[in-house]
Each structure stands twice: as structure tokens, then as C-alpha cells.
Amino acid sequence: MCVPQTDASYAIDYELIFQHAPVGMCISVDRVIQSCNGALTEMFGYGDGELDGKSFQLLYPTLTEFLRTGDRIIPIMNARGRYSDERIMRRGDGELFWCHVSGRALDSTVPLGPGVWTFEDVSEKRPVTAELTPREREIAALLVEGKTSKVIARETDLSPRTVEMHRAKLMRKFSASTSSELVHKLVGVAR
Structure with a gap:
């Protein structure tokens, strides 16, 4: 069995991967976006860095939906450490669209604490x-x-x-x- 040798000059640049991922990605703490990639800001219609430091609430159609989703996520994250669903989200211009959302807690004891989340626009397959x-x-x-x-x-x-x-x-x-x-x-x- 031959194990391929790793070229010492090749290093994985995780920041570059994060920034150029084909889906929207972000790191959050307590449902506040700490850092997100270009795919996420573009999907939601914001400029580079505009979502950093903002609550996920900005991406929901209403405050009630933001709160209800958080309440629904907690027991599932506690049980599985991850969450995934498809829901209607809101772009910066107010347009509503279907989005596949997946997330994972970085600390399983704090389900909505530090986490990694991905967002994929599925509105072409499922228009509102x-x-x-x-x-x-x-x-x-x-x-x-x-x-x-x-x-x-x-x-x-x-x-x-x-x-x-x-x-x-x-x-x-x-x-x-x-x-x-x-x-x-x-x-x-x-x-």
C-alpha cells in the first residue's frame, strides 16, 4: 500500500477556502455573525463585511420567526450537536427566498454559542x-x-x-x- 507523500510546500489555506466556498458560510457566537464569506453576503444582498457583528435576526422575515427558530434549534442541537432545515429567509432588499441552513456547535454544551453555519439559496428549485x-x-x-x-x-x-x-x-x-x-x-x- 502506497501512501502519497505530502508536498512540504503545499499548505492548506483555510481562510482562502472559507472565503471562496461555493455556499454561504459564517462563524457565529450567540446567533451573532462574527465572520462570513462573500457567498453569504452576496446571497443576502449585502456588501463585504456588512454582516459581521450583526444578529442573524437581520436575515429572517420577522423577529418572531427568528425567535421561534432559535427555540426550535436548541433541543435538536443539544441532542445531535448539529442542525439543518430549509426555511424562508429575507434578503437585504426585503425579498423572501427559500434557504437550506445547516449548522454545528463548536462547543456541544452551548448549542447556540460558537458555531459554523452554511446557507444555500434553493429559491430556483423552490420559489416563494x-x-x-x-x-x-x-x-x-x-x-x-x-x-x-x-x-x-x-x-x-x-x-x-x-x-x-x-x-x-x-x-x-x-x-x-x-x-x-x-x-x-x-x-x-x-x-
Whole structure:
């Protein structure tokens, strides 16, 4: 078995990799961006360095969604040390778009403390086509993850009946006759 030799003149430049990654990346502490790459600032419509020192709240459609997402992330980060979902985010110009977000705590005892987060714009595959309330956006994101009304109710501290009411409103807004059709429309798959 031959093990390749490492060229001593070759060094991995992690800062260069971070800055040129094909997805938005940032380092955060307590949901405040410490440093982010060009892909992230470009995706959200900000200039170089504009997001450094800013709260993730700036990237959410509303303060309520920012707070609810933080509450939802904590138990999952505590259990797994990482988190991933797709949610609607807000660009600097106010445009809403679907974004795949993944994160990992650098210290597993502090889930929202120091962490590494990636953001990928998935709006080409999943356009935001209907005016949704913050709660409807939250329910839609959880439906896309394949969660049932009971699970969504448990995760959002709502009753299953309230979740069903929001699902029905989403079905009307997206002209979907079944829950399956609604999910397909939410993910941008025409039926």
C-alpha cells in the first residue's frame, strides 16, 4: 500500500477556502455573525463585511420567526450537536427566498454559542410564490421536512387542530387539493 507523500510546500489555506466556498458560510457566537464569506453576503444582498457583528435576526422575515427558530434549534442541537432545515429567509432588499441552513456547535454544551453555519439559496428549485404569514412560513418549512401535524404541533407548541387550520390555509393559497400536492408545490415541483 502506497501512501502519497505530502508536498512540504503545499499548505492548506483555510481562510482562502472559507472565503471562496461555493455556499454561504459564517462563524457565529450567540446567533451573532462574527465572520462570513462573500457567498453569504452576496446571497443576502449585502456588501463585504456588512454582516459581521450583526444578529442573524437581520436575515429572517420577522423577529418572531427568528425567535421561534432559535427555540426550535436548541433541543435538536443539544441532542445531535448539529442542525439543518430549509426555511424562508429575507434578503437585504426585503425579498423572501427559500434557504437550506445547516449548522454545528463548536462547543456541544452551548448549542447556540460558537458555531459554523452554511446557507444555500434553493429559491430556483423552490420559489416563494404566495404571501404567507410568519406562522404559515414556519408550518410550511416543517411540512416540507415531512413532519405530521402532531409532530409540528409538538415542536411549535400549537394544538394539532391549529396546525391543521394553517395547513388548510396553505392548501387554499397554493391551490392544492391534497396535503401531498401542497408539499409538492411548496418544494417547487409542479403536479
